[in-house]
Amino acid sequence: MSSKALSLLATLCLMLTCAPAGAADANRYEAMAESLLRDAIRRETAYGLGQVPDYAETLRRHFLAAGFPETAVQIVPLGETASLLVRYRGDGSSGRRPILFSSHMDVVPADPNDWVRNPFELQEDDTFYFGRGVLDNKFDVSILTTLFIALKEEGYVPNRDLVIAFTGDEESYQATVQQLTRDYRDEIDAEFAFVVDGGGGSLNDAGEAFQFKVGFAEKTYATFAVTARNPGGHSSMPRDDNAIYDLADALKRLQAYRFPLQTNEITLTYFERTAPLVGGEVGDAMARIVADPSDTAAIDLLRQQPEYVGTLGTTCIPTMLAGGHAENALPQSATATVNCRIFPGNGVQPTLQVLQQVADDPELEWRVVGEPVSSDASPFNAEIMTAIKTSLEPLYPGVPVIPQMGSGTTDGAFFRAAGIPSYSLTGIFINPRDSFAHGLNERVPKRSIRDSLLFWRAMIDQLAGAGSSTPTGGPDNP
Numbered sequence: 477m478s479s480k481a482l483s484l485l486a487t488l489c490l491m492l493t494c495a496p497a498g499a500a501d502a503n504r505y506e507a508m509a510e511s512l513l514r515d516a517i518r519r520e521t522a523y524g525l526g527q528v529p530d531y532a533e534t535l536r537r538h539f540l541a542a543g544f545p546e547t548a549v550q551i552v553p554l555g556e557t558a559s560l561l562v563r564y565r566g567d568g569s570s571g572r573r574p575i576l577f578s579s580h581m582d583v584v585p586a587d588p589n590d591w592v593r594n595p596f597e598l599q600e601d602d603t604f605y606f607g608r609g610v611l612d613n614k615f616d617v618s619i620l621t622t623l624f625i626a627l628k629e630e631g632y633v634p635n636r637d638l639v640i641a642f643t644g645d646e647e648s649y650q651a652t653v654q655q656l657t658r659d660y661r662d663e664i665d666a667e668f669a670f671v672v673d674g675g676g677g678s679l680n681d682a683g684e685a686f687q688f689k690v691g692f693a694e695k696t697y698a699t700f701a702v703t704a705r706n707p708g709g710h711s712s713m714p715r716d717d718n719a720i721y722d723l724a725d726a727l728k729r730l731q732a733y734r735f736p737l738q739t740n741e742i743t744l745t746y747f748e749r750t751a752p753l754v755g756g757e758v759g760d761a762m763a764r765i766v767a768d769p770s771d772t773a774a775i776d777l778l779r780q781q782p783e784y785v786g787t788l789g790t791t792c793i794p795t796m797l798a799g800g801h802a803e804n805a806l807p808q809s810a811t812a813t814v815n816c817r818i819f820p821g822n823g824v825q826p827t828l829q830v831l832q833q834v835a836d837d838p839e840l841e842w843r844v845v846g847e848p849v850s851s852d853a854s855p856f857n858a859e860i861m862t863a864i865k866t867s868l869e870p871l872y873p874g875v876p877v878i879p880q881m882g883s884g885t886t887d888g889a890f891f892r893a894a895g896i897p898s899y900s901l902t903g904i905f906i907n908p909r910d911s912f913a914h915g916l917n918e919r920v921p922k923r924s925i926r927d928s929l930l931f932w933r934a935m936i937d938q939l940a941g942a943g944s945s946t947p948t949g950g951p952d953n954p
């Protein structure tokens with residue numbers, strides 16, 4: 477066993493059960509995380525309700541009470557919401573830039589009438605905690621807060637700064653992360669960021685851990701509106717030209733089109749490592765694509781799987797429709813909304829050009845809805861992958877670590893776009909069928925508190941602990 481592994485073991489012992497004092501500490505911090513989560517869930521921090529700043533202020537007081545100086549804990553207000561920045565000063569002995577940890581304090585709305593349990597009260601059974609945000613993402617806000625407090629109380633000195641950025645509107649406009657990357661770039665500067673929101677461990681139906689996912693990249697979320705126009709007229713005097721027909725024809729051409737297969741290091745590694753876990757014809761198709769990306773039969777088979785179609789290239793699909801102005805009038809306009817998830821490396825404008833070509837009607841008017849943010853994949857980082865494997869080993873020995881490409885825009889896309897490589901992961905292990913993020917009866921396994929505290933503590937030891945200053949550059953074996 478290396479000296480690093482020994483010190484990790486000692487650290488785990490401190491937080492876990494190897495000594496009575498350590499066990500007491502572990503229990504105390506587990507209770508702290510639960511208490512923070514309980515307080516968080518009762519706050520309805522959905523967009524527009526103005527509840528985030530008070531949540532941020534409460535967290536700020538916890539950090540101050542644990543000994544963080546006032547200057548290290550900063551609330552950054554923005555309209556009805558806010559971000560919270562916390563800097564844990566290291567001794568700088570590694571000469572390396574900080575590590576950024578990011579989660580979000582807001583939630584998607586929840587209507588208590590639709591829920592079995594009150595979504596704004598932490599409830600539990602033997603296995604799970606329930607409540608809005610209990611998984612996405614107040615759990616990890618509570619874990620990171622507890623972790624920083626535990627380290628501070630212990631007198632831990634990392635060899636580089638550790639920075640927390642809790643954002644305040646990830647589920648809506650993501651204006652807070654844009655404010656941070658624009659106006660607070662120095663404060664959040666980091667060698668890399670962990671976006672502690674998404675990714676993490678998967679359990680099978682037997683409750684066994686079978687994979688741990690790390691997000692390295694995200695597709696660009698972009699929405700286009702396409703409009704057909706027509707002079708219109710009276711419906712009693714129909715003509716061949718008609719805005720609704722023109723739009724429908726264009727949509728039928730889009731329906732028949734498939735963007736070409738695209739792969740990158742992330743998706744190929746994802747398929748390579750997922751193939752043996754999935755098995756069957758789907759696993760076989762993944763292995764065949766890795767061996768030969770021109771295997772059309774394998775591509776077609778995988779494209780039939782909703783879980784995997786997004787991993788194979790850009791996708792665009794109509795999602796909304798509007799048109800006409802009276803039931804007895806020829807329509808003067810018809811508009812479809814087309815939502816795209818653009819494979820990294822392809823821009824928004826080039827994707828729009830493809831859609832225009834496929835629609836094959838120069839009379840159609842196209843526009844981009846909102847301001848899509850594009851980000852390239854974060855580099856494959858062997859040091860981080862090794863740290864993850866090492867940190868998981870005492871908890872879930874041998875679990876494969878699988879790189880992943882997300883299909884939406886998390887705050888990580890903005891950090892990446894600002895030049896901070898970002899990796900999405902959480903210490904939560906959950907059966908995918910138990911994951912009700914954004915949905916009714918959102919839940920998180922209770923065991924995740926202990927797992928997450930141990931996992932992240934080990935990660936910090938690996939990446940910012942004494943003796944961790946030299947990148948290991950170790951092999952990235954699953």
Ligand SMILES: [Zn+2]
Pocket residue numbers: 580612613646673674
């Ligand atoms: Zn989230």
